[in-house]
Amino acid sequence: MPKASHAQIARDFLAKSIEEFAAGDNLQASKKLWGATTHAIKAVAEKRGLKCNSHKAYRTVINQLTDSPDYQLLRLGFSAAEMFHGNFYNNFMAAETIDESRPDVENIVRLLLHLAEPQESADPAGVNA
Secondary structure, three states: OOOOOHHHHHHHHHHHHHHHHHOOOHHHHHHHHHHHHHHHHHHHHHHOOOOOOOHHHHHHHHHHHOOOHHHOHHHHHHHHHHHHHHHHHHOOOOHHHHHHHHHHHHHHHHHHHHHHOOOOOOOOOOOOO
8 A cells, every 4th residue: 555645644634633533632633733733834835845843943944935925824833833732732722712723723734734735837738748
C-alpha cells in the first residue's frame, strides 16, 4: 500500500477533527486539527522543496508564505492552530474559544492544501500537447 501524501493526511485529519468536535471530543479533535495544519504545511513545503520536520520549521514556512499580503491571515490561523495543539495537552480552551477559532484553522488548512496543489499547465486546453 503506497504511503499517503501529506495533503491526503491533512484532509483526513481535518474531516476527523470535524467529526470529533461534533461528538464533543474536543481533545482528540484539537489534536487532529493541529495534525491537519502541520501536514498541510508539510505539503506546501514539499512542493517548494523545503525541509519541514519541526515546529520551528512549520513557523518558518508560514512566515515565508505570509510575506505576500494575500496570505497574511495564515499567520493568525497558525497561531490559532498552535492553541489547539496546546489544548490537546492541557484542555484549557473554553467552548466559545473553540467555536471562534476553529473556522480560522480550518480555513488555513484549506488554503494551504490549495497552495500545495500542482499548478495548472500554461496550456489548459492541451492545444500544444
